[in-house]
Amino acid sequence: MRAGPLLVITVLFILLVLSLTAGVSVGAAPIPFATVWSIVANKVRPDTFDVVWSSGQESIVWDVRFPRAILAALVGAGLAISGATLQALTRNPLADPHLLGVSSGAAFGAILALVHTGLILGLLTVPLFSFAGALSATGVVALVAHLTRSHSADRMVLAGVAVAFVFTALGNLLIFLGDPRATNTVVFWMLGGLGLAQWSHLIYPAVVLAGCLSILMLKARELNALAMGDETAATLGIAVTRFRLLLFVVTALVTGVMVAFSGAIGFIGLMVPHFVRLLAGGDNVRVIPLSAAVGTLTLIWADIVARKIMTPQDMPIGIVTGLAGGIAFILILRKN
Template sequence: MASIVLATGFGSTAIAPSVTTRIVIAHLTGDAPGANAAAHGWSASQDAVVWLIRLPRVLLAAIVGAALAMVGVALQAVTANRLADPHLLGVSAGATFGAVFATLFLGAIFGPFTLSLLAFAGAAVATLAVIGLAHAHGRLERDRLLLAGIAVSFVMLAAANLLLYLGDQRAASSVLFWTLGGLGLARWDMLAIPATIMFAGSVTLFGRRRELNALMTGDLAAVTLGVHVARVRAEVFLIGALVTGAMVAVSGAIGFVGLVTPHACRPVVGAEHGRLLPVSALLGAVLLIWADVLARTLIAPEDLPIGVVTALVGGGCFIALLRFQKRR
């Protein structure tokens, strides 16, 4: 909550936290001042900036950050690979391909759900391809999984670029948005779908916390504990594709959140997923909120792609974590 209030006040026009809080409370209680904002202690422009522009963007950052962090935790558990995350396993690239295809060739054929549906379809296809390539001798090879994810990611991004070349040349900015990420399109009416999918995905993954704990010990140990390994792994991959597809549809492909956040949380709360999942969601939300603040303030009034910021910050944090673990 503190990050939401503070981040909403940051920008080319700084707004005090007390003013931000009073504006939000006024709108939530139905006492929106509108043109009479000055009588409430703030200007009409401040009211519009906070309620219509910045707060939806900050809330979208929190939703996307929490969702990607939880998916990263779950993927690292079912693959028993600490390098797994939606970006490295090609899920984000597949969702990007689906979103680009919908943008260039389909429009709103399925109404407001078109982008989410096509992004999910692309993420699902990429996930199935990675799983198929990583299987050897009837089981999922962890080393092959990461290599397959990188290969599928390159193929999907190349396909997205090919669609751009074959489609409308004026859509280059849209494709850049999907490949590098951005939250500048956030509006109140687009928060419901990603928030619902994030909440449903988090509840489902939290309900599988015991199975995730067992899978971290290896397939054989999980089977002896009564876990149906293939079914649980398929469910988690499906949930990961659905959640990642919905997030990519509204924010583009954002990397490193799902990779770095679990590593930052495990030294604090341990590897038990009953604690790791909610704490990772909280840290992922906070991380992406402040990454977005950097994205819109470093070269203000222009926006940096948030994927660039998360890669720089996340990569630096990951290197620091590796050095800390090595010294310990």
């Protein structure tokens, strides 16, 4: 491996460790960095360090903040790679899971599970309903594009915007018709939050992220060809329609699962790929893994800000990402 990529990987790993440490340490009850990793080490291998901390500190670190920080890392990476893929797939710099209706469909499915059906399938109910909603929204976008002959990337984005409005309206209708006692929970969930993170839940977004990221990295060169135009991709032997369908399904899967566990968090999928391309160029072989890494760091720090800005209450993380992302996007527009 060349020195450049090795250096980048090393720097990103160090930043990830420092960010996770800060995510676990910072909060209404600050805990020293050394104590954080001593508790983690003792959980992984008992009696590694002498116990000089309270049981309350141990519970905060291991049961509350550490799984929350890991969930932030997984969700940030998932939304970022979804946005990077959709932007290349549609050849539109504004494309992201929200703009194309994927997030709205995922939110619709999750609201249906939370308000109307209950956990009929156990812990998998919300993720499965959320994925089904995301996949349904993706299918409707494809159908609308086909019926209206919107085969160009720009017109497909317009179809996605229309579908997003429809699914958002249907989700609001479900909230209106549902039990008023569940409204506060659903509204907080729609604004994005990581407060319900649990160790037992993390396996689902982790497995989905690993699988989808692997597929997207393997298909990155083909995605480069598709980003140059359907004709160019076809001349290189790519089955354009099948390949586009595969990528839509992958992005729907990763978005649906992430939204199910974190709620609707905006601007990560839109902003992170732009920031990565400013630093690393437009080659998706680099953009996709770097988007995952930067998305991870971004959402961890957004969660830290969300927890500190209104201590001891948690501000919905979607508010933080929306404000920061909107300002950053304006600055990028002004620069380029």
